[in-house]
Structures are given as C-alpha cells and as structure tokens.
Amino acid sequence: MQIQGEQPITASSSQESPLQRGLRRFWPIYCLLAALATLGYAFWDKYQIDGDAVAYMDIGDLIRAHHWAGVINGYWNPLYPACLALGHTLFHATRYTELHAYYMVNFGIFLLEMLAIVAFTDSLVHLRDIREMADTVQQRAQPLLDRYALRYLGIAMLVIASQRELSLGKVRPDALLQACLLFGMAALLRYFATAHLRYAALMGVALGFAYLAKSFAFAFTILCALTLIAFCLIWLKHRPARTVTAAALAFACFAVVAGPYIAALSHSRGRLDFGDSGTLNYAWYVGGTKKMHLQRDETAFDGSAEVHLKHPEKELLQSPEVLSYKLLPYGTYPDWFDTSFWNEQVKTHFSPRGEIRASSRDLVLVARYLVNHPESWLLLIVLLLAGARFELGWRPGCNAFWMTPVFLGILVFFIYGLVNVEERYVTVAFLAIMLALFASLRASSRRETGTVLVATSLVFLLALLAVGESTRVIAELRRDLNVAGSPGGWYDPDTFEAAHALNAMGVGPGDAIACIGTRACLYDHYWARLTGVRILTEIYLPEAPLYPYWAAMPNRELAIDTVRAQGAKVLVGYFSPGLMTGATPLTAGWRELGESHFYALPLNLPPDASPSQLPPERSGIDDATK
Template sequence: MALVEEGDAADSGALQRLMPRFFPAYCLLVAAITFGYALYDPFQIDGDAVAYMDIGELIRGHIWAGVVNGYWHPLYPACLTLGRVLFHSTRENELHAYYLVNFAIFLLQMVAIVCFTDAIAALRTTGDFLLGKTELRYLGLGLLVVASQRELSLGKVRPDALLQALLLFAMSSLLTHLRTGLVRYTGLMGFALGLAYLTKSFAFLFGLICIAVLIAFRWWWQETPAARALLSGTVALVCFAVVAGPYVTALSRQKGRFNFGESGALNYAWYVGGTEKMHLEPWQTEKFGAAEVKLKHPEKQLMESPGIYSYAQLPYGTYPDWFDTTFFNDQIKPKTAIKGEIRRGSRNVVLVFRYVLNHPEPVVLLALFVALGAGLSFNWRSGADAFWVVPLGLGVVIWAIYGTVNVEERYVTVGYLAIVLTLFAMLRNGRIRALAGAMILIFAVMEPMESLRKLAEMRRQESVKHLSAGWVHPETVEAVKGLNQLGVKPGDSVACIGWRGCLYDQYWARVAGVRILTEIYAPDGPADGYLEAMPNRAEAIETVRRQGDKVLVGYFNEARMTGRTAATEGWQQLGESHLYALPLNLPSGAQTKPAKVGHAPSMSDED
C-alpha cells in the first residue's frame, strides 16, 4: 500500500507540474480555434442583432436621442461600432467586423473565467480540496468553449457573452474583497456591475443584490463591524452609480419617470401576464392580459383585417417596431398573475432540465468524482470556510430571476458557470487528486478538439456552397441586388409582409439602407398562402401604397410565385433569393422583370 501511495504522489506531483506549464499553450489553442469561428461561423442574424447594429450606427452618428432605448442598452452596440471603425467596414461587410468583436469578447471571457476560478481557489482555507487553482482554470475554460459552441456562438450578434464576462469580473472582485478586505475591490465590483448594466438592464437588479450580499456576508459570516461592511457596500454602490447613473438619468428623462429599462417588465407582461406581444392597440382590452395598459403612442393601425401598421412616428431603426418596442408599448404596467406564474414556472422548470441535459459534461464529471470518493464540503462556519455561499448563491439568484419570466440558455449560462465551478471547488479528497487532474485535463482538451472538428465541417460546407466566409449570406446579397435593380435606394422606406421577412430576417433591409415603415402582419410561415387567402387584397395593397413606401417585400415559396395568379401578379423575385418585392411607388424607368418559376435556390439549403 505504501508503494502505491508513493506512486500516486509521484504521479500527482508530475501532473501538477505539467498542467501550469501547459496552461499558456492551452489558452493559445482555445483562442486559435475560436478565431476560426470568427471566420467560418455561419450567418445567424435576427431582429435582435439588427436592433443592436442600428443603435451602433446612431452612436457613430452621435444621435444620442435614438441611442437611449428602454429595451436594448448601449455598451454592446458601442463595441460593434468600434469594430466597424477599426476595420473600416461598410454595411455590406460589417458582419466580419462584428464577428471579430465577438472574438475579442470571447478573449475577455477567458480572462474573466480565470479571474473567477482564481478568486474561488484563493478564498478557500487550506485543506484536502480535490481541485487546485490550475485544475479549476482548465475546467472553467473547457466549459466556456462548450458555451461558445451552443448558446454564445460568435455568429450571434448579441450582448450575452459580454454581459457574462462583466458579471464574472464583478463576482471575482467581490470574492477577492471577501478574502482581502481591501475596499478597492468593491470599487472594481461596482464598476464592472455598472458596465454590465450598460450591456443589459438585468444587471441593475443583480447589481443591487450583489451589493446587499457583500454587506450581509461581511457582517454576518465574517463578523466584520457593521460600519466597515456598510462602507464597503457604499463604495460599490457609488462606483456602480457613477457608471450606470447617466444612462438611468437619460432614460428616466425620456420616459418621464424613474426608469432603468423595461425589458424585464415587458417580458413579464408578455410571458406571464398574457399581454399581446405584437401590435397591441388601445381598444384591444381582451389582449391586455393581467397588465394595466394605457399606451402613450401605440402603432398606427391603418387597417384592421388584415392588420396593417405604420411605424413612421419613430424616426430610428431599420424595423422601428422592434428597434424600440418600449416606445410603442409605453405604459404597459405588468400586474402579478398567479395563474400565469404557475403556467410559466412549469414551463421554465422544463427549460432548466433541458439546459442541464444539453450540458451533461460537468454533471457526469462531478458524478464520477463523487463515485470515486470525493465529497462536497458544505461548511457554514464563519470566515473563509463559507467561501461557497456567495458564488453559489449568486448563481442561483441569476437562475431565479430569469426563472420567473423566461429561461433561455444564453441568459443563464453565467449563473450555470458560477454554480458548477463553485461545486467543483467544494470537492474534497486529496487522495484522488492525480486522477481528478487527469480527468479535468482530458475534458479541457477534448472540448477544443471537438470545436476544431465542427470548424472543419463548417469550412467544408462553405466550400460546397461557394461561400468566401461564414458571415456571407447569399439571401441578403441577392435581395439587396434585386432592390437596387428595382430602383430602391438607401434612405427609402419600404413595406413588408410576413413574420419571416419583417421581424425575424430583416437584415436585408439594413444592408440595403432602407427602413421598414409599414407592415402587413402575417405571423406564421411564408406569406404567399396568407396573401392568397386575403379577401380584400387589392384594398390592403392600396392602403400600403398610400404610405409612400417604394416596394412591399415578403418571404415567399418560390414554387407558388408563378405571376399567373391575382395574388402573385406583379411580384418581382429579388435576385436568387426567397424574397419578392411588389413595386408600389417606384420611379419611372425602374427595372422590372417577370417573376421566376422554379425551385427554391440552392444557396438557401439552410432554410
């Protein structure tokens, strides 16, 4: 037995020497593979992404009245603008710059993960903890690679990865303060939370909770004098207010009341209270749900059936209805809805289990460590022995806040990382440390290798489709080319029909430089079936024409767009895309051509 223990100790020592030496090379490996995704990650742009791009455009033009937005916050759009300036991008190739911005944010997340795991490891008292600082670093980066392939991919132009990095920095500063007692770390925490708020309004509530947790833990668990605990919390609050305060002030002035963002309130009204999400009008009381609705400036309804709406009153955004939905939904005040909370809560429980099942690696690894004899140390004693309370509790808080409304994977990953990494840091059993380190190293290396395999397949698929890069989207290119051929110019207004061409896939309008100011609302599927079944089609199209829009654009099934029926007559296919345009107010001499008949173009195999 002694010989076995000596062999284990030698193996453990050799592995503990190897892992720190290999760590810089591992970081370079992860960064290099992820950079490949900045080149080849496929097109994943939706309406949310376009709204952030539009805000970035307003920042670049110093149009601050349009930047202040109750639904989308400005820090991520500012990063997008910086990337576009650095790479001298135009709207035609801006996505490449945005993918590179997301890559820079990924590198920031790597630093944040290391800071967080180091802060947890440093806060622990000496003992037979299973994983050391280096092993936790490998585990954290491996989990980050998993998240970047599943819900935080570089092809998604969204702020969730940036928010995750900033919240991890904030929690790292909080844990470091609990270990050292140095007030400067509370200032760093407040600063990081302020930047997180400028990324998403969720961080306002979470920031206040972090400050309250700081004061409570210092006073209760660490038995710090109340005055010192309050001083630490006050410094954090002041730094948070210095960063977040100007935007809160600007938003409150815009809304005429104290306001730090309305995305949470609106989502509660929509998902829990049953309030109609799209195109709510003041007289539609049956669609108010549990909310109190007194709309200040609702969308202008031009026709009730079919629903036709004008967005001309909001002067910003490619698709104003989603550029700032708080403008058209101003004065929707959600009320507590018990039945809705039960219904939505049940759904969110299912989504939680789905998330865990979609991220089985750490669960399996944790179970294996426990089966091998490791145990979780839930020590409630005062001081650093209760190191796990704060990060584990804050991770649960993140899940709980989103769990009351809507659990999406990209929202809760930061909470998941906080919980999982803390649980691994709590494991004790030094006798299997060598085996545990080897298992962590295998997991950490296998994830980038799997990412490399996926990257090679992406590159192969793009070669088959003759694409020069992942961010190139033939549908958009062809649609813009077709609009230009019809005589539609940047700055023109257009109309749209159908959910796909209006809300979900509106990037064609941004690249063309046009604004969608009128919509014929058709919520499901290709719009051609809806158009054919419309009893007053001629009246509806004439209503849209009177708004002055150049063309009416929709996403259609090409096989049904024959041009030989009343519904399809006059529609022009935009290049080799699924988008079609009906001329409304085009200049004389505009180029038109008969609609094509045939199968859907091969470039859109992904649709």
C-alpha cells in the first residue's frame, strides 16, 4: 500500500533482476493460489469444535437477536461473534448447516490476514528504505530481500500457520486478532516513516478492533503507545509535543472503537473492567486457583487468589458433585459461556512459586513452538551460511527499523510466558520477529548479486512449498471424507447423530437437559447446541473415560433423582463403545443416540417417547449428504 509522496528510495524496476521482476509479476497469481489452497480447508478441514467455539456461537446468536445484555461478557469479546453472526445471515444457515458457514467466515478472516501481512511487510520495507537515507552509519550493502520477496515469505508463513494452530476448523478469534494486531503494527511503522498523524490514528483504530476481538489487545495497545513515544524521541529525534500528540491521538481513536464496549462491560460489573480473561488465567495457571466449579467454602482450592464469589454455581449435591447453572440465563453451557460471571470477585495475587512453575512450563512450550515451526528459522540459517549478514543498527540515529516489531514480538512472548503459552497466542509475535529479522538481512558486499539471487530463490521455493503442502493435505482430507461419505470436514458423526437422535426423542429447542462427564459437558458440547437445548444441570465427574467413574459413583440414584427434580428432560454422557448395553442395572434405561458414543438417560420424557420423524432442521444436512 504505497502512498503518493511517500515512496521510499529503492532500486528502479530497470535494476531488478529477472527473478525479482518475475516474482513481482507472479505476485497476483500466487495470492490467488494461496487463497484457493486455503479455501479447501473451509470445505474439508477436520471438525475441531470445543467449548470456546460454542460460547462464541452463542454470543453470535445473541447479536443476531439484538440481545445486548447477553453479549456483554467478561471473558469473550464481541468482534468475532459478530463475524459469525454476519456469516450465519449471509449463508442463511440453520442449526445443522451453521458450522460450514462459520468455516467460510474463517476463510474470509484468512483473506484479511493476507492483506494484513502485506500491509506489515510493506510498512517494514518502507521504514527500512526511508531510514536508510538518514542513517548516520553508512550501510553500503544491499538489503537481501526486497518488498515482494518479503511479501512472499510473509504469506508463506501465514499459510503454514493456517495449516496448524490457526486452522479454519477452529472457531476461535485468534486469526482475527492477529490480523488486527498486524494492521496496528503496520500503521505504527508507517508513522515512524512519515510522521503523519493519520497513521497514529489508524494504529488506534486497528488496535481498538483488536481489543474487540480479544482483551489481550488492551495491554498490547499500551505497549505500542509507549514504543511510539520511545522510538520517536530516542531514534527519530521528533519533538516531544508532536510525539505526545501522536500517542494521545492513537489512544483517542482506540477509545472511540473500544470505549463503548468497555463502558458497557464496566456498567454491567459495577466497576471499571477491561475484561477478566487475563486475571482469571493468571489465577488458574499461575496462582493454582481451581478452574472449574469453585465454591465459596473451598479455601483449599483458592490458591494465591482472594476469593469472595458473588454468584457461584449452585451445588445441589456434594457426592457426587451436582451443579445447577440456572442463575445465568444465557449460553448452551452457561458454566463456560461466561466463566467470569461465576468467578466474579476472584482477586488475583502475585505468586512467586507459581510464577516460577508457570514460566518453566511456558519456556518448554515456546521451545516446542519453535520446533513445530522450523521452516522460517531454518531458512534464516541457510541464508546466513550463504553469505548474508545482519546489520541490526540499534544506537540512536541508526537505521533501527527492525527494533519495534522485534521488541513488541518479544513482549508478546514474555506476557504469555508469564501465564500460559499456546501456539495460537504467539503466532503473531513469531511473524513480527521473523519478518523483521529477514528484512534486516544484507547481502555480502563481495558477492552481492549472487546472495540476493539465492535468497530470493529460496524464499520463493518456501512460498511454493507452503501452498503445495496445503494442496496435498486438502486432497487427502477430501479423499478421506469421500470414503466416509461425509458432506464436509465440519460434519462430525458422533455430534450430529446425537443431536438428531435427541430431536427424534422429543428433546429440542427450549428444553433444559443435564450432562455428565467432561467429554459431554466441558470439552465439546456442540451436540447440545445442535439439539437446541441448554445444559442447566451437570453431574461433575472430572475424569475420562466415564464408565468406570459411573460404575463406582456413590449415591448414583440420588444424583439421578436430583437432576430429575431440576426438570432436565434427559441426562447425556459420552461412553466408550460396547459398555452401555442396557442389560445390567448399571446401564438400564440408557439409550444410544443414533450410532454415536453419546447415550441419554430419559428423566422427564413421556413414557411412550420414541424416535419419530426427524425435525425440519435436518433437511439441510441431508441434502448436503446427498
């Protein structure tokens, strides 16, 4: 995205090598290939739905229904659910076809990520070339990668991430957050290159949308504003008044975008609140606080936190633990729909011992992330062996264009490393650091042309291999689905069979049911969303497989009677195959739900309830199967 009057000093097109000229012309075709290869995942990527995904879908439903009180959530932010709601409307989805629509939404977000990568790499190169003119340390060697080579590398790394942690089959906001953060960093780099206030404003807008995707962006916005001030004052020698004005403008634009939601969340909580996901995760992963079903009198599970629960889950029975979620009127599984509601007034305190334990674990996870993403850093090593070298100017006055993305990327790793590292969290940091390092490479002065040619060729090869690998994986996924007779990767036989069977039993939208075991309750309760029911009671058995705990469970009949008294139509659990025969007192009454591993125990159904004609909602999936 070049702006008139802001062109960097670069080599003219006549100085391009034939390879560079060919890559520039091939660029639109490569973008199309990358998009088409990734589009295949929207049709054939594997089912990967979990409790997080269902919560986002539920919030999307509330947005479509204009039920704003339910949208205000201290744990999940609203931008991604709004995208799901838009996709649901555009594709005219039903309960049984919505998941395919959401895969297509994720593909749209992937296209947005491609644009964000281009904006980031172009801004990085633009700042590099502009600062080359003002560098007090003369750097005569040519940059190893030009603008298009860095674009190819960025898109290749994005395609690789979309095969792994940012898969289209994961209904989660991390890819959307990454796109917004990359746009924000691109605007920040543009401001450094031009000193135009509009880029500071764009940074604030982009980071405001990032916050609406995930509350982590609030801390990232503060870091970006501090980086803007420090870099402008120390390296660019800008006037303090103009620098402070730029930072204030960025914050103002952030507030315009994110402020209304922060105000609504704070009003609903009765205190200033920017989101509770960070503090709760610190309490769980560092402080040792019990993550699920914490009660007021369980001081042994408080960890380092100070616990004064405002409205904990209602405990109906202690042994086994039977819980009611009727207090929260939203969500398929209210316990995970807004965990900040149930854990309100869990006040986190610093835990040195827990921090050492968590940081040690997260260092291992960071190392595993690097091992799982070897392509780019191995290429970097190869280029260094081929004669490339770093020129990482860092003193004031030097061309320190690389410093901001590397610094911000390290801070992202550090922040998550203090609490909990997952690959989907830190991919944006990895992209920012690696692309900045590649942009800082210089060709050897003795064999400049040859080094540039080798580097550009290897980057192009990596870009082609990334798309080729996606194509191979998609072809394999499609073949497997054809053999199984499945309409798409989003179709999970266990989940959909269970939903159809429950609907056929007379259980459907508006009904309250109960669940037992982590597999049916916490890990993947999409079957309940498909059925159209809400899980308002749970028999909590934290271990899997379920059957041994069911067999040894004390007060089994009392627990069933307690659940029945809550009005649940059925009790649903996920059992290993071949165990729930119905021929023993332990399994009597349980019904297999279709050909799935889900089983239902009727509680408040009519005695003659039996499978009947499938509901109209199934017609869409039947047509897809045909």
